[in-house]
Amino acid sequence: MLRLQIDKATIHKFGNRTYYVFPAPPTHTNIKNRPTKYVEEGACKAYAGRGSNRSAKLLPEVHSAVNDLMTALLDYGNDIGDNSIQSAVVQNGWRPPDDPQQGVNYFANIQMVMKFDRFSKLKFPDSLEAEAESFLGEGNDPRWQAFVKHLSESPGWDAATAREFLATVGNYYVQRGGFNPHATGLVFDLNFSIYHHIFAKDQKTLVEAEDPVNAHPVLNEAALRSALGMWLNTYSMQFNFDSYNTGKEIWHMEWRNPKTK
Numbered sequence: 001m002l003r004l005q006i007d008k009a010t011i012h013k014f015g016n017r018t019y020y021v022f023p024a025p026p027t028h029t030n031i032k033n034r035p036t037k038y039v040e041e042g043a044c045k046a047y048a049g050r051g052s053n054r055s056a057k058l059l060p061e062v063h064s065a066v067n068d069l070m071t072a073l074l075d076y077g078n079d080i081g082d083n084s085i086q087s088a089v090v091q092n093g094w095r096p097p098d099d100p101q102q103g104v105n106y107f108a109n110i111q112m113v114m115k116f117d118r119f120s121k122l123k124f125p126d127s128l129e130a131e132a133e134s135f136l137g138e139g140n141d142p143r144w145q146a147f148v149k150h151l152s153e154s155p156g157w158d159a160a161t162a163r164e165f166l167a168t169v170g171n172y173y174v175q176r177g178g179f180n181p182h183a184t185g186l187v188f189d190l191n192f193s194i195y196h197h198i199f200a201k202d203q204k205t206l207v208e209a210e211d212p213v214n215a216h217p218v219l220n221e222a223a224l225r226s227a228l229g230m231w232l233n234t235y236s237m238q239f240n241f242d243s244y245n246t247g248k249e250i251w252h253m254e255w256r257n258p259k260t261k
């Protein structure tokens with residue numbers, strides 16, 4: 001069994017559920033051998049192995065590898081009784097290359113980066129919200145260039161700041177019309193519950209909370225410190241899956257086909 005050093009963790013209870021919380025681990029990036037070829041939805045099938053939510057679709061060629069990873073993970077979670085692992089399901093599999101949800105997620109990442117110290121004195125204009133969520137394409141696409149221009153010309157912004165801001169957002173998430181690894185049918189996100197702290201209504205006091213991560217980037221730090229995050233960060237490559245950056249999306253698992261290394 002692939003184990004964690006649970007003597008390094010603190011244990012928290014939420015109702016009858018147990019969460020191990022670890023010190024923040026070193027993270028890694030992995031851009032080698034990423035899947036890039038888009039496939040049709042019809043080539044994918046709903047994953048039905050361990051940890052299935054019955055709807056996430058993946059290419060049949062990876063179902064058994066996903067099942068191997070989920071079996072090792074869930075068996076370990078049951079062994080130590082940790083709810084981050086026991087609650088894990090394969091949530092997002094194949095998504096279309098042009099996915100409106102990608103635009104919605106992109107805007108959520110814009111809101112997250114707006115809170116960074118570097119940009120906190122600026123305001124992302126409400127009038128650009130719909131444009132931020134729309135199909136923008138990549139690099140030379142006129143829709144992308146228009147969006148950059150509109151932000152540059154907004155009150156308080158200039159071209160250099162807009163470029164820096166959008167590059168920072170792009171480190172976390174790609175705009176709608178940009179590369180969408182989920183369209184390859186070889187990528188999934190794990191959803192799972194974590195123990196973390198959130199601000200109480202007074203916006204000052206931190207209180208304990210239990211939430212599903214739902215691929216939400218602001219939760220990555222806490223997700224990494226959960227038993228599930230620690231386990232993926234350490235062992236997912238033994239099953240030929242890895243995130244492009246565990247410091248950004250620990251739940252995002254891309255197939256790294258060992259035959260095409």
Ligand SMILES: [Zn+2]
Nearest residue numbers: 188189252253
């Ligand atoms: Zn993902």
